Amino acid sequence: MYHFDWPIFFNYIWPPTAFQDPLIRNGLIATVIVSIVAQVFGVILGLFAALGKMSKLAILRWISDLYIWYFRGTPLLVQMALLFFGLGVTHIYNFPDIVIGAVIITGAIQAGTLALGINEGAYMAEIVRAGIESIDPGQMEAAKSLGMTSGLAMQRIILPQAAKVIIPPLGNEFNNMMKTTSLMEVISAGELFFGFNQVNARIFKPFELFIAASLYYLFLTTVWTVIQARIESGLGERKGIERGPGMMQRLFSGRGGEGGGH
């Protein structure tokens, strides 16, 4: 019978003691920041890819299609390894550490964030496109009949409406993103899972430590779920759209049809 090491377990789930280990504290901070930066990057890339896919210019459509096809069709883990190790060995770009004051952004963190963002952009492209296509074509016609160019109409009329359709799946994407950052462990980026793995290499308590690690991720995604519900109900109240699922349903039901694991 396995002897569960409760003191170690409690030491690593209780933040005041766990954060005494910089691997855990910095790992948690890195996971949150990397998730946010990669998601923002993904949304921006996704917006451009979606607009590219709907462009009148064939070349832009091809570039967008190629991008989406490749990054959705290949594993994120492979993309990350390719970006970090592959680019490194070619000396095209070595991902040198960036030092800002006391903060060091390692090359692995940069490469991992970039890979997560680029990968996310390919998924966001479809979400953004679906959002734009859900808007009645009469909206674009009305905007054009008033003398707007399609760019101005997109910015002022179509995207603000599409945002309401885009935000719920975007929230789910971010939830996924926080968990997916753990893949960066393979390129030794100092995020949360890497931190726990390092501790495990030192004291070898994988059962206790990885349960503790999972609880940190559970905490992050649960907090986000609460925030997401607030955002969506705020949107709904203001503009009279349907209310999203309730909190309990969000936490305990399976993922909806969209997305799927990356």
Add this chain to the structure above:
Amino acid sequence: MNINVPSKAKLDDSNIIVKAEQVNKHFGSLHVLKGIDLEVRKNEVVVIVGPSGSGKSTFLRCINHLEKITSGHIYVNGHMIGYHDRNGQLVEDSERNIARQRAEIGMVFQRFNLFPHLTAVENIMEAPVRVRKTRTDLARADAERLLARVGLADKRDQYPNQLSGGQQQRVAIARALAMKPTLMLFDEPTSALDPEMIGEVLDVMKELAGEMTMIVVSHEMGFAKAAANRIVFVDEGRIIEQAAPDEFYSNPKQERTRTFLSQILH
């Protein structure tokens, strides 16, 4: 609402606002418009009638280049719409030029197409502020004046989904007028409305008639008799007959016109 129906406008023959010459339009293999010729003068109100699928809405949408014509020419205020002539070849205009031309042409849609994320007054201000670069306070004052004119001053801060169909369409008319267009196009403006709301929209349109050049696709005979200078009957992509309303309804010349009228009047 205080509406007085003006007498039919006096026409100035020298002032042609719209001129369509041999306009053809194909949707793939479907030949929708077959050589339409039409002239509309300043302050004239032209009502286009015809069976569904006759091409009347398509023609209207060609006037502001929401549909591209296959051949022919459409001029508004003397400028060719959507194309320019380059060594005898017609070349499509840049998007910016087309947008500039459209800013002078107001359009009212069957399904209103108000912007649902903007309030009534914001719907009306949007294009003056973003396209004409009008100062926000001036645009707002103008928008409120227009809302009062269509009898909706108190609905200023309502979102479209808080308004009835008739109210939405009146806001849509105000939105088009805010650009101070020289021509207004109405694409079946009352056919998506509940019967009790048709009157309020037609009243606003009647009030506009006489001070605005209007092309209206509509089967509302009451409106046509009260406000139109001319009825144009379109069938299968051709203009079959055109006449003043009284003559058109009481004494149609063409057999197809008589058949059509008997169908809508039963």
